[in-house]
Amino acid sequence: MDVKEVLLPGVGLRYEFVSHKGDRIGIIARRGGDFDVVLYDPADPDQARPVFRLTDEEADTVAQILGAPRIAERFTELTREVPGLEAGQVHIRPGGPFVDRPLGETRARTRTGASIVAIVRDEDVLASPGPAETLLAGDVLIVIGTEEGIGGVEQIVDKG
Amino acid sequence: MQISGALLFQLGALLAALAVLGAIARRFALSPIPLYLVAGLSLGNGGIWPVAAAGEFITTGAPIGIVLLLLTLGLEFSATEFASSLRHHLPSAGVDVVLNAAPGAAAGWLLGFDGVAVLSLAGVTYISSSGVIARLLEDLRRLGNRETPAVLSVLVLEDFAMAAYLPLFAVLASGGTWLEAVGGMIAAVGALFAAFAASYRWGHHVGRLVAHPDSEQLLLRVLGITLLVAALAEFLRASAAVGAFLVGLTLTGETADRARRVLGPLRDLFAAIFFLAIGLSVDPHELLPMLPVAVILAAVTAATKVATGIFAARRDGVARRGQLRAGTALIARGEFSLIIIGLVGTSVPGVAALATSYVFVMAIVGPLLARFAGGPSPEAVRAAQ
Numbered sequence: 001m002d003v004k005e006v007l008l009p010g011v012g013l014r015y016e017f018v019s020h021k022g023d024r025i026g027i028i029a030r031r032g033g034d035f036d037v038v039l040y041d042p043a044d045p046d047q048a049r050p051v052f053r054l055t056d057e058e059a060d061t062v063a064q065i066l067g068a069p070r071i072a073e074r075f076t077e078l079t080r081e082v083p084g085l086e087a088g089q090v091h092i093r094p095g096g097p098f099v100d101r102p103l104g105e106t107r108a109r110t111r112t113g114a115s116i117v118a119i120v121r122d123e124d125v126l127a128s129p130g131p132a133e134t135l136l137a138g139d140v141l142i143v144i145g146t147e148e149g150i151g152g153v154e155q156i157v158d159k160g
Numbered sequence: 161m162q163i164s165g166a167l168l169f170q171l172g173a174l175l176a177a178l179a180v181l182g183a184i185a186r187r188f189a190l191s192p193i194p195l196y197l198v199a200g201l202s203l204g205n206g207g208i209w210p211v212a213a214a215g216e217f218i219t220t221g222a223p224i225g226i227v228l229l230l231l232t233l234g235l236e237f238s239a240t241e242f243a244s245s246l247r248h249h250l251p252s253a254g255v256d257v258v259l260n261a262a263p264g265a266a267a268g269w270l271l272g273f274d275g276v277a278v279l280s281l282a283g284v285t286y287i288s289s290s291g292v293i294a295r296l297l298e299d300l301r302r303l304g305n306r307e308t309p310a311v312l313s314v315l316v317l318e319d320f321a322m323a324a325y326l327p328l329f330a331v332l333a334s335g336g337t338w339l340e341a342v343g344g345m346i347a348a349v350g351a352l353f354a355a356f357a358a359s360y361r362w363g364h365h366v367g368r369l370v371a372h373p374d375s376e377q378l379l380l381r382v383l384g385i386t387l388l389v390a391a392l393a394e395f396l397r398a399s400a401a402v403g404a405f406l407v408g409l410t411l412t413g414e415t416a417d418r419a420r421r422v423l424g425p426l427r428d429l430f431a432a433i434f435f436l437a438i439g440l441s442v443d444p445h446e447l448l449p450m451l452p453v454a455v456i457l458a459a460v461t462a463a464t465k466v467a468t469g470i471f472a473a474r475r476d477g478v479a480r481r482g483q484l485r486a487g488t489a490l491i492a493r494g495e496f497s498l499i500i501i502g503l504v505g506t507s508v509p510g511v512a513a514l515a516t517s518y519v520f521v522m523a524i525v526g527p528l529l530a531r532f533a534g535g536p537s538p539e540a541v542r543a544a545q
Contacts, residue, residue, distance in 0.1 A: 009241040009309070014304060045479070047302075047306075048304030
């Protein structure tokens with residue numbers, strides 16, 4: 001997607017893009033951390049119509065809501081640069097052998113060579129979780145490794 | 161310690177009056193600066209309210225107002241934004257100088273003022289008020305508009321031009337020769353680039369010198385250093401304002417952000433006192449004869465600023481209505497024109513009166529024209545739908 005970035009001296013930055021429906025959307029990132037979201041009138045493409053304004057904290061929350069499902073995709077993009085390396089998602093199903101058990105007990109890396117780089121839990125992302133991190137039903141593990149390695153981790157959390 | 165009841169009372173009554181005036185101005189989305197000037201006028205020579213006790217405080221506080229205005233301007237300034245503005249809008253800046261300084265200079269020449277006064281009027285009509293305009297763009301919710309980067313770029317370049325103009329002018333105003341003045345200007349611009357380089361390379365060291373988690377410490381350190389540098393600059397006849405601007409430039413990043421927040425209220429207070437002092441220093445009897453000239457000058461320079469805005473916005477590929485919005489947004493003159501008047505002082509009779517009435521007109525007309533030009537506001541459109 002094509003995002004145009006414009007410097008607003010003394011204010012911050014403005015990002016601008018066109019959505020698939022043809023709406024021209026602008027986001028003003030202020031120096032203070034606040035964000036304004038604006039929409040451009042098709043009749044006068046120079047004039048912005050304010051939609052809403054978010055504080056620093058609100059913007060973080062929105063980013064998490066929109067961003068959590070995309071974490072794995074982003075890792076995929078990242079690993080594309082190393083041949084043979086891949087990223088995958090492994091779901092912890094209710095009733096699985098490691099539900100409510102620490103991550104370290106899976107011994108996933110020792111057994112498969114693949115690394116668990118993040119746990120996505122509801123809207124939160126736990127980056128580089130330690131071995132003491134307890135796994136919960138519904139967690140999604142972001143795994144980086146070879147294709148077999150990721151498959152191995154899936155086997156382990158499903159069947160032990 | 162002797163507590164002067166008269167001083168406290170007069171100052172308190174003054175600030176309360178300013179609060180009421182400011183609230184009225186904001187109610188109509190206008191700048192409070194003209195009302196502050198009128199308040200100052202009504203206090204001074206031949207005014208209605210004699211305030212002997214507070215008058216002394218106002219005259220001592222005014223230079224601190226100038227220093228704080230320039231310090232916060234420097235804190236806002238960033239080298240990347242300056243470079244980007246320079247890249248995209250150098251021709252706009254050229255048009256800006258030529259179109260807007262010339263009417264002021266011509267008016268001064270026609271009125272038979274001397275060289276210093278002509279130069280001061282050129283500066284007064286050239287420099288737009290970045291404070292008033294930034295607030296205006298925010299109030300009219302135009303920050304997202306396509307023409308806004310052009311407006312802001314022109315303002316950034318004007319602010320930088322001020323840094324060269326002020327020392328040149330300060331030396332001349334204090335009776336120096338042109339040679340000394342140009343020397344002062346070169347020194348100031350050199351110091352400016354040195355400050356840029358220093359903030360780029362060692363900004364974090366300078367930041368560490370003043371940075372402190374405690375707001376009180378931060379305030380005292382930044383203010384102390386700024387006043388020292390301003391005094392040094394004044395001593396070298398390069399204008400305290402430029403010294404303060406330099407300190408603001410050198411501070412960057414997190415420290416600059418926090419310094420801006422801590423100094424904001426102090427700046428607002430002393431800037432108001434500075435505007436009062438300008439009103440105070442002008443004799444109301446001189447003002448009236450200058451008013452017609454000021455109105456003509458205002459009409460001409462409003463038109464030239466609109467032309468500047470249209471030129472700058474067209475460079476960014478903005479359509480007709482946006483160009484007009486950019487032009488009218490730039491009309492307002494304010495604090496910087498008044499700083500120039502403050503430097504002239506009463507050395508040339510008539511100049512301060514002309515320039516004050518000019519700024520008075522422009523600070524009212526600018527926001528009004530900006531509001532009504534360039535089509536209905538987005539809210540009005542939505543309400544009609």
